[in-house]
Amino acid sequence: MTEALPPLAGLRAASPAASAVQVAAERRLKRRYAAEQRFKWYGRLAIILALSFLAVLLTRIVGQGYTAFWTHSVTTQVRIDPARVDRSYIEGTNFDQMIAEAVLVRLGGRDDPEGLASGQIRRLLSPDLGLNLLVRVREDPSLIGRTVTVGGAVSDEADFYFKGGITREQPEGDRPLSNQQLDTLDRLQAEGLVRSGFNTTLFTRTDSTQPEIAGLLGAVIGSALTILVAALLAVPVGVLAALYLEEFSPRNRLTQFIEVNINNLAAVPSIVYGLLGVAVILNTFGLPRASPLAGGMVLSLMAMPTVIIATRSALKAVPPSIREAAFGVGASRTQTVFHHVLPLAMPGVMTGAILALAKALGETAPLLLIGMVAFTPSIPSGPTDAATVLPVQIFLWNNASERGFEERTAAAILVLLLFMICMNALAITLRRRFERRW
């Protein structure tokens, strides 16, 4: 067999018969290296493909969503006409109209009897200005009869125009703003009444039907509460279940059956957990619909099999010599597990748990079923309040018809991704901490 090996560099056998064998061997060797090269390239191509998909996805989301992070607001002075305010019923005042008229006057315009001119301007301002004014007047009725400065977001169409989404080149009928409205906006800008700035509304307010005053705070808090509930349920229960199955339970048919079923549960579609949530958590237990508590419970059911599987493999990876060492000095099984095995498995447990929860964080379907899809304009003050979560908010905004929600949907996706990056960073930090602990 040895003569079938190719000669070392430069050496050639003298006899033609031997050299034929060597040529064949050399060819085989070349094929082997070619195969190796080929395989390397398949791998590189796979990585390039995966990265380019990711790049396309991120570019698209960022490209669509970055405009949502700044917005335009307008400031104007308005005299609160005492004749138009009923002091006993301030809420009844049409502050929106008052502001629109003030803007019209400021720009040197004059309202027509039908109020068409001011009506045009009202469509350029968000109802936020009127609300702001109402709140201020209610708090301090002495403002009535005085001139105050009021500011607020422009309407989403106006904002869209300032950001270049609407241009004069488009036929007037195809765009939501008329030429006259565009003129008004240009004048407002020229007068220095319009300012652009960071869109704090997106992070300080909750959902709204008006995109310019819609924010994610409610959804972020809802998500945080839901994940907290899910983590508090899924991690301890999952880790204890895994500990029992891995370290204490006898190996028999029953535990094998349980094991197979846990693996199956990890593959159950999430909407099935949603149906289970409706049937058991809402209808049988009677927990409040659309609450982070109910949502967290559903998500914990979903995350638990993953936590169990990750924990078991982390426990399996602890070298048996550590168990022997602990048994050898007379530690009981429980002491062995809790003093030595679990601390060593902790980084793996943490990683598994956080990955499972990150997946749960992005889950939409089961939460739709338990009612978290409802429009929730309030911030949940506790886990039993009605709330929505970020992925459901994205779903809702994506379905909304207003133009302003388009960019805000992408922005919400970015916020959700940021949330997940934070969770993964937490996972890595925890992992490092536990690994360093001697």
Next chain:
Amino acid sequence: MSLLNRAVTADTTLLAPAVQPPHADNSGVDGPLPPEPRRAAPTLEIHTGPQAGAAVGAVKVSARDVNVFYGDKQAIFDVSLDIPDRAVTAFIGPSGCGKSTFLRTMNRMNDTIPSARTTGSITMDGEDVNARDVDPVVLRARVGMVFQKPNPFPKTIYENVAYGPRIHGLARGKSELDGIVEASLRKAGLWNEVADRLDQPGTSLSGGQQQRLVIARAISVSPEVILMDEPSSALDPIATARIEELIDELRGQYCIVIVTHSMSQAARVSQKTAFFHLGRVVEAGPTEDIFTNPRDKRTQDYITGRFG
């Protein structure tokens, strides 16, 4: 085979001490051998290696007809063996012959393997270690174990040694625990090397130091018996020599059983040797006799390197 075992058992009685401990008559043990011959046996001083002249203690652990099964597979066949106190007993034999398995029956480490089953009797100071009321956790504190690969806990050096006393509640207060840690490390000959870095991880030590740390950990709970499963097979010759010295120093206070693949190590450190083959004890007796005058052909073949 039982005949041979009888012979071996009779052989081991040569090690019986001059002074019998009160429980050494094994009256409660149904061994294959009546206690009379053991009492009648003459005192024997073994002249082996550097420990020539060392006094060998009473029988500490006594095994009678021990069989061990892993599931359907039998690993140990009718092993009967007496292990003397204050001496080193070496188990030698080819790989897979059951030395380690037998060692692990002595502190019931095999209990941790679900399929393992042990029959026969193993008594320590006359007490059956397999009795139902014997807590394996307590037994393992009395019968310490050192493994083939150094396996310190991934904790500090101090914690490694303090762990055993702490879980068994052997120390009242921090200063007492400090005392136990220092005494154990001193006994293991490691104190001078680690005294100034007790808070460093035990895994940062060299292999030989780790193995001595593990021995200190075993000593820390004041065991009576120390089982060593090839304690130096993962170490270099210098570290091995340190471990052997240490074993020799500890011999005066403990009953030590060592499994080894090194014939020279068995000859150097032990006073008694048992040769295992295919799950049976082929021959057991004073180390000098086994190495200079083996009775069985297989023993001779093994110690001369003809198989195994």
